[in-house]
Amino acid sequence: xxxxxxxxxxxxxxxxxxxxxxxxxxxxxxxxxxxxxxxxxxxxxxxxxxxxxxxxxxxxxxxxxxxxxxxxxxxxxxxxxxxxxxxxxxxxxxxxxxxxxxxxxxxxxxxxxxxxxxxxxxxxxxxxxxxxxxxxxxxxxxxxxxxxxxxxxxx
Numbered sequence: 834x835x836x837x838x839x840x841x842x843x844x845x846x847x848x849x850x851x852x853x854x855x856x857x858x859x860x861x862x863x864x865x866x867x868x869x870x871x872x873x874x875x876x877x878x879x880x881x882x883x884x885x886x887x888x889x890x891x892x893x894x895x896x897x898x899x900x901x902x903x904x905x906x907x908x909x910x911x912x913x914x915x916x917x918x919x920x921x922x923x924x925x926x927x928x929x930x931x932x933x934x935x936x937x938x939x940x941x942x943x944x945x946x947x948x949x950x951x952x953x954x955x956x957x958x959x960x961x962x963x964x965x966x967x968x969x970x971x972x973x974x975x976x977x978x979x980x981x982x983x984x985x986x987x988x
Contacts, residue, residue, distance in 0.1 A: 835885075835909075835911060836909075836910045836911065837910060837911035837912075838910055838911065838912050838913045839913065840913060841882070841913050843907065843910075844882035844910075844912045844913065845882065847882070847904055847907050847908070848880065848881055848882045850900065850904060851880045851894075851898055851900070851904075852880075854899060854900065855880075858897070858898065858899070860897060860898070862876065862877045862880075864897065865877075865880065865894050865897055865898070868893050869886070869889075869890035869893050869894060870889070870890065871886070871887075871890055872959065872960075872961070873961075874959075874960040874961060874962070875960075876890070876894065878960075879894075879908065880894065880908075881916070882912050882916065883912060883914050883916065884912070884914075885908070885909050885910055885911045885912065886908045886909055887909070888909055891905050891906075891909045892905055894908065895908060944982070948982045948984070949984055949985075950984065950985040951982055951983050951984035951985045952982075952983050952985075953980035953981070953982055953983075954980045954981045954982070954983050955980060957980065957981035957983075958978070958979065958980040958981070959977070959979040959980075960976075960977070960978060960979070961976070961977040961979070962974060962975070962976050962977075963975045963977075
């Protein structure tokens with residue numbers, strides 16, 4: 834039977850153990866996602882406490898991290914989602930917050946113009962990030978947010 838967390842304490846402790854093992858074993862997020870059948874972004878989010886892992890994926894990741902059976906079972910529990918209770922202070926996360934502050938109303942206007950009244954799902958959703966060369970030198974980050982449009986349904 835699927836279980837869920839009501840508080841973040843257990844998820845935070847599990848995330849800490851997973852991150853410690855990841856560092857100790859010198860594993861990348863991709864190393865952990867390999868052989869799970871899941872995307873890099875999903876497995877990373879799961880290990881950071883935002884998603885449950887299916888049993889088989891939890892076992893694969895748990896074995897790589899040498900987690901005990903209780904932690905492998907805990908990776909399968911539906912977490913209390915959301916990692917930020919206020920404006921982010923981490924510079925990388927803040928840049929995403931800043932992008933939404935600047936372009937949020939633009940995205941909303943364009944979504945509504947192209948799709949109608951509704952939202953883009955964060956549940957039926959895919960996330961990808963790629964590093965590409967910048968023609969002007971250096972690198973660029975290409976972040977793809979791919980969510981199903983859910984129209985508002987009057988009732």
